[in-house]
Amino acid sequence: MRPVYIIGIGQTVVGEQWERSLRHIAHDAIIPAMRDAQIERADALYVGNMLSGELTGQEHLGALIADFVGLRGIEAMKVEAACGSGAAALRMGYIAVAGGIHDVVIVAGVEKMTDTVGSVTTAGLAMAADQEYEAAEGVSFVALNALLMRRYMYEYNVPHAAFGYFAVNAHHNAAGNPYAMFPEPITLDTYRKAAMIADPINLMDSSPICDGAAAVVLASEPMARAFHNGRRRVRIAASAVATDSLAIHDRRDPLWLEAAWLSSQKAYSQAGISPADVDFFELHDAFTIMAALSLEANGFAERGRGVRLAEEGEITIEGRIPIATMGGLKARGHPVGATGVYQVVEAVQQLQGLAGRNQVHDANIGMTQNIGGSGATIITHILVGE
Amino acid sequence: MTVARTWRTRRQRYSLVGERCDHCHNAIFPPRDVCPYCAEPAQTQMALSGRGTVYSYTTVYDAPAGFGEFAPYPVALVKLEEGPMVTAQLTDVSPEEVTIGMPVEMVTRKIQEQGEEGVIIYNYKFRPQLQRQARAA
Ligand SMILES: [Zn+2]
Numbered sequence: 043m044r045p046v047y048i049i050g051i052g053q054t055v056v057g058e059q060w061e062r063s064l065r066h067i068a069h070d071a072i073i074p075a076m077r078d079a080q081i082e083r084a085d086a087l088y089v090g091n092m093l094s095g096e097l098t099g100q101e102h103l104g105a106l107i108a109d110f111v112g113l114r115g116i117e118a119m120k121v122e123a124a125c126g127s128g129a130a131a132l133r134m135g136y137i138a139v140a141g142g143i144h145d146v147v148i149v150a151g152v153e154k155m156t157d158t159v160g161s162v163t164t165a166g167l168a169m170a171a172d173q174e175y176e177a178a179e180g181v182s183f184v185a186l187n188a189l190l191m192r193r194y195m196y197e198y199n200v201p202h203a204a205f206g207y208f209a210v211n212a213h214h215n216a217a218g219n220p221y222a223m224f225p226e227p228i229t230l231d232t233y234r235k236a237a238m239i240a241d242p243i244n245l246m247d248s249s250p251i252c253d254g255a256a257a258v259v260l261a262s263e264p265m266a267r268a269f270h271n272g273r274r275r276v277r278i279a280a281s282a283v284a285t286d287s288l289a290i291h292d293r294r295d296p297l298w299l300e301a302a303w304l305s306s307q308k309a310y311s312q313a314g315i316s317p318a319d320v321d322f323f324e325l326h327d328a329f330t331i332m333a334a335l336s337l338e339a340n341g342f343a344e345r346g347r348g349v350r351l352a353e354e355g356e357i358t359i360e361g362r363i364p365i366a367t368m369g370g371l372k373a374r375g376h377p378v379g380a381t382g383v384y385q386v387v388e389a390v391q392q393l394q395g396l397a398g399r400n401q402v403h404d405a406n407i408g409m410t411q412n413i414g415g416s417g418a419t420i421i422t423h424i425l426v427g428e
Numbered sequence: 429m430t431v432a433r434t435w436r437t438r439r440q441r442y443s444l445v446g447e448r449c450d451h452c453h454n455a456i457f458p459p460r461d462v463c464p465y466c467a468e469p470a471q472t473q474m475a476l477s478g479r480g481t482v483y484s485y486t487t488v489y490d491a492p493a494g495f496g497e498f499a500p501y502p503v504a505l506v507k508l509e510e511g512p513m514v515t516a517q518l519t520d521v522s523p524e525e526v527t528i529g530m531p532v533e534m535v536t537r538k539i540q541e542q543g544e545e546g547v548i549i550y551n552y553k554f555r556p557q558l559q560r561q562a563r564a565a
Contacts, residue, residue, distance in 0.1 A: 160490060161490070161491065161492060161493040161496055162493050164490055164491070164492045164493070165492035165493040165494065168492050174433070174437060174458070175458050175514075175515060176515045177492065178539075178551070179503065179515050179516050179517055179539070179551065180488060180491060180492065180494075180495035180498065180501065180503070180517060180539060180540075181488065181503050181515055181517075182488055182490060182491065182492050184490070185486050185487075185488045185503055186515075188486035189484040189485065189486055189503070189504070189505050189515075190484070192484045192485060192486060192528070193483060193484035193505075193528070196484070196528050238489075239489065239490060240486045240487060240488060240489065240490075241486055241487055241523075242486075243486070287464070289515065290505065290515070291505055291512070291513035291514055291515050292464060292513075296483075296484075296505070296513075
């Protein structure tokens with residue numbers, strides 16, 4: 043396998059982009075990424091997206107977006123793995139470059155979620171779950187996470203308020219990210235008083251519905267050398283995908299993200315590192331409970347202790363394992379199919395010293411993890427600054 | 429849920445018919461034809477008792493399209509006596525009365541109404557067990 047480098051990044055401000063359509067949002071991330079990489083053509087474009095068909099009536103995003111950004115003619119297709127679609131597209135790009143098929147690949151994640159009314163978006167998001175045996179019961183995606191959170195609180199005797207540290211950290215970090223949807227800090231008091239949406243999940247446990255796109259340009263080593271933009275080189279040291287059942291009720295232990303454990307074990311082994319070597323971790327905090335379960339399944343905390351890590355301040359920029367360093371899904375925002383690419387863009391910013399006041403000191407190894415559904419597809423990437 | 433899909437899964441929805449694996453003997457619900465425990469074929473039908481306990485629960489306020497008229501409604505993960513877990517709505521109980529570990533039993537209830545021209549969809553829901561003491565005696 044050939045080494046794969048990230049030679050350009052681009053992203054849009056996350057939020058309600060009423061004036062921009064799906065294709066325009068994709069354009070707004072891809073063109074800056076191409077400019078950043080100083081390329082005019084690529085061998086292929088892989089687009090991560092979950093809900094374009096359901097929410098905008100548009101499928102066939104590969105050709106649509108390739109044409110729209112001036113790349114008519116190249117290989118292009120959409121990659122879908124629910125909320126893990128962004129990292130799934132990155133995985134396809136990685137395979138293409140590492141396998142010697144392509145030399146320069148653009149990977150974009152894009153989602154347009156605000157053209158529809160709430161109940162339609164809610165039903166769309168439930169498509170990440172088992173349609174016949176979860177969604178058919180009228181269970182929303184938020185409710186599925188609420189079921190996990192309630193059980194977690196019961197089994198490990200964790201009060202709801204303790205999860206507030208995840209939300210406070212995410213908002214604190216978003217305040218230093220000009221691309222974040224919610225750049226306003228919140229307090230534990232804000233968290234405690236937030237409106238309940240599916241008890242015990244309140245508004246501050248949950249990531250927002252929003253629009254956004256992010257893009258990266260991948261290159262083989264010779265191309266990375268040819269198109270070097272002067273910044274520190276960032277290599278993808280690991281890329282791994284694992285799966286579990288779509289339905290929570292089909293898992294042997296609902297409070298254990300088996301696919302996170304499987305994919306991170308593969309990733310640690312590819313990169314030749316252990317969790318202790320990771321300088322920061324862009325995890326999938328779609329809900330605070332997912333942040334806790336992710337810290338545990340990836341080896342950063344013992345079972346039932348993920349929330350404790352947040353309480354003890356270990357997840358902040360200065361902590362032992364900084365998470366959501368640019369706001370995470372909670373406060374940067376979670377345009378579902380774009381999220382996995384945002385995570386990687388932010389990891390590159392950290393490794394290249396571009397994170398501003400959110401800069402993790404001495405950041406050399408960053409891990410990103412994108413989750414499809416309530417844990418059915420989990421994709422881990424490890425990035426190394428050289 | 430389309431008419432065809434509802435019809436296709438009627439044995440599961442109306443009488444909790446799952447499977448038993450002939451190799452490792454685990455009970456399986458919903459039926460899936462390949463045992464999730466040992467990966468061997470599993471197509472022997474088995475009706476589950478419908479009795480179980482609440483593993484976790486919450487309330488849906490912002491319902492997905494098609495369920496809005498019934499919101500808010502309590503939902504739960506129910507651990508069935510035979511082993512499998514099932515996601516379902518709770519009924520005949522107010523959300524504040526639900527607890528983890530509460531014994532529940534399956535009943536057939538209306539879950540969706542698709543307007544005057546559409547079909548009414550019935551499904552399993554779970555309610556607090558009625559004859560709990562009688563059985564224990
Ligand atoms: Zn078996």
